[in-house]
Amino acid sequence: MIPLLALESSDRYVAGAYLVFLLLLLIYVAIMAAKLSRIQRELGSLAELADRSRPRGASHDVGEIHEREQEIGTVREQAQREEAAR
Amino acid sequence: MANALNSITLRRLAIATVAVMAAGYALAFFAAPEDADQGFIQKIFYLHVPLATVALCGWIVAAIHAIRHLRTGDPKHDARAYVSIHISVIFGLAVLLTGAIWAKGAWGVWWEWKEPTLVSFLIVFLLYATYYPLRYAIEDRDRQARYASVFAITAGAFVPLNFLAVRLAQPLIHPRTFSSAGGLPDSMLWPFLVCLVGMALLWTTLVWFELDSKAASGNLKRIRRALEATA
Amino acid sequence: MTAFGALLRKDLRVELRTLRSLPAMALFAVSAFVIFRFGLDREQLSGELAAGVLVPTLLFAALLAINRLFVAEREEGGFDLVRLAPVDRTVLFAAKASALVIYLVVLELVAVPIFALFFLDSATGLLPFALVLLLADIGLAATGTLISTIATMSSARDLLAPLILLPLLIPLVIAAAGAGEHLLAADGPDYGRFGTWLGLLGLYDLIFLLVGYATFDFLLDD
Numbered sequence: 001m002i003p004l005l006a007l008e009s010s011d012r013y014v015a016g017a018y019l020v021f022l023l024l025l026l027i028y029v030a031i032m033a034a035k036l037s038r039i040q041r042e043l044g045s046l047a048e049l050a051d052r053s054r055p056r057g058a059s060h061d062v063g064e065i066h067e068r069e070q071e072i073g074t075v076r077e078q079a080q081r082e083e084a085a086r
Numbered sequence: 087m088a089n090a091l092n093s094i095t096l097r098r099l100a101i102a103t104v105a106v107m108a109a110g111y112a113l114a115f116f117a118a119p120e121d122a123d124q125g126f127i128q129k130i131f132y133l134h135v136p137l138a139t140v141a142l143c144g145w146i147v148a149a150i151h152a153i154r155h156l157r158t159g160d161p162k163h164d165a166r167a168y169v170s171i172h173i174s175v176i177f178g179l180a181v182l183l184t185g186a187i188w189a190k191g192a193w194g195v196w197w198e199w200k201e202p203t204l205v206s207f208l209i210v211f212l213l214y215a216t217y218y219p220l221r222y223a224i225e226d227r228d229r230q231a232r233y234a235s236v237f238a239i240t241a242g243a244f245v246p247l248n249f250l251a252v253r254l255a256q257p258l259i260h261p262r263t264f265s266s267a268g269g270l271p272d273s274m275l276w277p278f279l280v281c282l283v284g285m286a287l288l289w290t291t292l293v294w295f296e297l298d299s300k301a302a303s304g305n306l307k308r309i310r311r312a313l314e315a316t317a
Numbered sequence: 318m319t320a321f322g323a324l325l326r327k328d329l330r331v332e333l334r335t336l337r338s339l340p341a342m343a344l345f346a347v348s349a350f351v352i353f354r355f356g357l358d359r360e361q362l363s364g365e366l367a368a369g370v371l372v373p374t375l376l377f378a379a380l381l382a383i384n385r386l387f388v389a390e391r392e393e394g395g396f397d398l399v400r401l402a403p404v405d406r407t408v409l410f411a412a413k414a415s416a417l418v419i420y421l422v423v424l425e426l427v428a429v430p431i432f433a434l435f436f437l438d439s440a441t442g443l444l445p446f447a448l449v450l451l452l453a454d455i456g457l458a459a460t461g462t463l464i465s466t467i468a469t470m471s472s473a474r475d476l477l478a479p480l481i482l483l484p485l486l487i488p489l490v491i492a493a494a495g496a497g498e499h500l501l502a503a504d505g506p507d508y509g510r511f512g513t514w515l516g517l518l519g520l521y522d523l524i525f526l527l528v529g530y531a532t533f534d535f536l537l538d539d
Contacts, residue, residue, distance in 0.1 A: 010127040013191030017130045017184040021137070024180050028292070035299055042306050049313050156535050213484035220481065223473035229539075233467050236532040237481070240463060243528050244485060251488035251517055255495055 144174035149242025324412035368497030
């Protein structure tokens with residue numbers, strides 16, 4: 001009776017120890033997940049900030065010059081079309 | 087540590103960790119024989135002792151990074167020392183909890199003051215727990231890093247000295263309760279060594295993970311500053 | 318050497334004039350003895366109990382001095398003066414640690430006889446115990462000066478130094494209480510393991526004096 005009881009309880013303690021370790025790892029993962037979501041949120045707000053600041057700023061960025069060329073092109077096309085219509 | 091492994095990616099490291107740990111614990115539970123004295127409860131040994139060994143080595147690694155930080159003034163080394171201590175403190179908490187469970191299972195008490203290794207570990211853990219209030223109490227970035235490094239070196243020197251002191255405090259004839267790895271039969275030594283390597287890999291993976299996460303949030307802050315300056 | 322002498326003399330003179338630390342330490346120690354008298358409900362102490370009361374009381378009294386060690390420097394810009402002076406900065410570490418050793422020796426010259434008067438049957442064990450205390454003082458001064466500098470520069474000040482120091486000083490307590498247990502035994506002093514404890518104390522002193530010497534410079538950089 002007594003040895004059987006002892007064996008059962010030793011099983012429990014071994015399982016307990018490994019579970020404690022697993023639990024600590026899971027808590028760590030949860031904390032890192034919270035950190036990751038904070039980074040994600042920050043990244044989102046930065047992307048928004050970048051979107052908003054692009055059209056206003058008069059920087060010499062290639063994309064912007066390209067956009068400008070397209071704008072000039074459409075204006076010119078429109079003018080030609082108007083002339084042809086007249 | 088991180089330097090030597092620079093060419094390996096975090097992903098490969100994580101895969102290696104999972105593989106070695108799975109192999110180690112499979113060996114520990116299915117291949118290693120049951121201990122003649124302690125029975126099944128001895129299986130905690132394969133978890134508890136690698137955790138403790140790796141945590142202590144991690145603190146020593148932190149002291150080495152701290153020395154490099156003071157030598158070079160490069161904040162990269164301070165970040166490594168910080169993260170090494172942080173992961174070792176988490177491992178240390180696991181060591182104390184699994185140690186208490188082992189003591190309860192083997193001797194029927196949750197804490198055993200006569201076991202010098204466990205008591206030494208508690209003292210070292212308490213010391214490293216003060217690393218966080220120390221860092222938070224110093225606002226200046228540069229000074230915080232330097233003071234944290236001085237602490238890491240002091241504490242690193244303290245670790246072996248403390249183990250010696252606590253061992254000396256035990257009566258000389260007290261039997262060693264946790265047999266050290268030297269006295270193990272081969273059939274237990276090999277699983278133990280695989281578990282130890284697995285635990286060391288886990289420590290390295292977590293340190294790497296945490297450092298990457300820190301670097302990512304640091305870069306985000308820099309980008310925000312740069313964007314806000316132009317906007 | 319002259320810079321060291323000047324800094325040490327300055328500290329001792331300031332302490333003699335203002336009496337900021339020493340009387341408080343002595344008073345704390347004596348009050349603690351009275352508290353132990355009622356807390357333990359004992360009128361005589363010997364062996365491990367005597368060492369267990371004496372050593373921690375001296376340690377806590379020492380924390381008072383450690384907390385105040387750099388107060389003048391912080392409040393009146395002493396750190397800047399040392400930074401500007403053309404002397405090796407570790408001289409400040411040596412001077413402060415020496416001042417702390419002197420404070421602790423004076424404290425023990427007052428508190429240990431009072432302890433003997435209150436609790437001890439025979440004082441024969443106190444002479445060899447003085448050697449133990451002196452070695453413990455040197456170790457306390459080494460770690461105390463280092464951690465006190467860190468705490469002084471932080472915003473947590475008085476809180477941080479005891480927090481870090483208490484675990485850091487445990488080996489000293491182990492050695493001093495271990496030696497005291499045998500030296501203050503009821504049936505006369507017993508020198509078993511006396512050398513072991515002196516060796517441990519010496520090793521502690523050596524290690525932390527070296528660590529302090531090597532790292533103190535970085536604490537003063539600005």
